Amino acid sequence: MELVLVILIDGLVYGLLLFMLSSGLTLIFSMMGVLNFAHASFYMLGAYFAYQISRYMGFWPGLILAPIIVGLAGAAIERFGLRKVHQYGHVPELIFTFGLALLIEEIVQFFWGKNQVPYDAPEVLQFALFSIGTNEIQAYKVFMIAISVLIFLCLLYVLTKTRVGMIIQAALSYPRTVEALGHNVPFIFMGVFGVGTALAGLAGVIAGPQLGTFPGMAFLLGSIVFVTIVIGGLGSLWGALVASLLIGWMTTFAASYNIAMADILMAVGFEMPEDMSEHALRDIWSLTLPQIGPILPYLLMVVILVFRPYGLFGKRDA
């Protein structure tokens, strides 16, 4: 029972982290109509920038500065790259972001090398805040939860309660009409792209010390972020939140319990073959839940696409 509570907290940390990545991506997607393959690369840039800043000024300036730098870089890339490619259609845009992801990875390796860099949580947060049973919960994890929740509330407020949010939402659905009303739609797009990448950068800043800062970190998280927004429904902030938490808890629970397929099969009445080494289905018999945990989100995505193609909270087809 104690373990369940611990896992709930760990899953929450991971889920909220996913949310910070997917919230930006889902907004950008509904705006451009194209997946931004480089989104996780901005997450990586955030971690590396914060690491670089932390070496000279400590963790806290990095927390503020790194996402701003990443956001400005993102806005610049939208303004001078994507916007130019946009007129040629979706496929060139897709290829552009794909190339960008590869480019950013090479750049990161060029400047910081291929090894993991020692980017750590600030010392004031390096202690166990409390423990449940024998498991300690680090203060930094609670800090991660707080930051993520704060970001969600801010986003929700801006998008639903302010004039800026209303214009953004309108521009996402009816860009021509909004333009006709005198708003600068390209500028809004650039802003959304910048804020979206800044959020990814912020996710990198706070996840770097927890999940490791190395050139493969973008690739590792890249695919799962897309899964999140597809499950949650494209363009939906609530969808991104629910799907992120769902995936966070699902993968954490799956990795935590060593439920073997053999137990399940025997419980439903199959008999354990005596000589496993020669059995045709031995791979299925020897499976355990932690082994299939990483593919569960993808499985869920397929199920969602089949039964609810527009996602949990989406309003239109994917």
Place this chain on the structure above:
Amino acid sequence: MIKKTKFGVATALAVSLGASVAFADTVKIAFVDPLSGPFSPTGTNGYAEFQYAAEKLVNDQGGVLEGDMFEIVGFDNKMSPKESLIQVQVAIDQGIRYIAQGNSSGIAHAITDAVNKHNRRNPDDRVLFLNYAAVDPALTNDACNFWHFRFDANADIKMDALTDVMAKDEDLKKVYVIGQDYSFGKSVAAAAVRNLGEKRADVEIVGNELHPIGKVKDFTPYARKIVSSGADAVITGNWGADMVGLGKAIIDAGFDGPIYTYYAASNGITRTFGEQGTGHIYLVSEGAVNPPASDRTAAYVEGFEAKYPDHDITQPRIANTIEMLAKAINEAGTATDVVKVAQALEGMEHDSIWGGKLFMRPDDHQIIQNVDIQEHTSEGLQFYMDASEWGMKLVSEVEMAGMDSPTTCKMKRP
């Protein structure tokens, strides 16, 4: 006129002498390992160690035979077995007779197989395979052959040594074994369970699991299981980002016992663990440099750190490989007849630059050497890793580890 002739003869003599010096053969060693791509930090580090060893231990001492110099030629295998075989063939076509490789036992299997076939088909230009790091036990057991020599302790020998040390800890009651889900991770787990069962039947294996290799984003749930299991110690064969991620998560979760590893040092890992790793991270390896065995050891490491500030001596056995090869070539009196060189290597005893003895077991071409357990620390160090304040310090040493370990090797000799 006479004078002129004399002068001419002298000139001719001088020229021919000069020519013979210039044509003094170089003994080329092909270094076939990843020099680009994600695994290149390990590859380039090994390349630097080989070059330094060849220069310091052979060329600066006057070379082998009549002044033949060692030359290390790098071949990038991109961590792919297929590419490795191409590169080995290129090396052989260039007349290179010594192939050194270490990263990945899968590639070592491919190379040892290819070298065996090549030597059977081409008795006139045979080559030797110097395996300096691929630790799959099979390479010196069922898959052994006369042309393969392993200079690293294999995974079973390392685990044997590690469990010898662990078994002495009376307080040890529960052990958790975790590793990457592939052949090496599985063989580490199997060896750990087998050895602990033999040496300390009272120790309970509270967990034995594999996680997907290179795919786990967050190791926290694994760490929670380990802490909840009440384990006193963890054994893992993880490397790279999987090693750092797992180690940090375990320590963060409040685990306060030792984590015994095969590869948790250097290549950014030591620096990343930093203060957190102190008292937790242990490494089973050979050739501990803290404290250095002798002044010669210290001078060798200092020279390396000065020449390659971005690298560390991560694989001390590379120096052993080069020294023993040079010795074998000198004993055989030839660098081109590799059968004679191999025969000289078989059963060779040598004093390692790292202290202790080396013995190339003739039955299976597995080197027998002292295996060290080292701890991650910042205190009492003469040499540091990753240009950080941390390094590895010797805790205990198993002399001539695995000397009587069994082998199933039945090699055909030429």
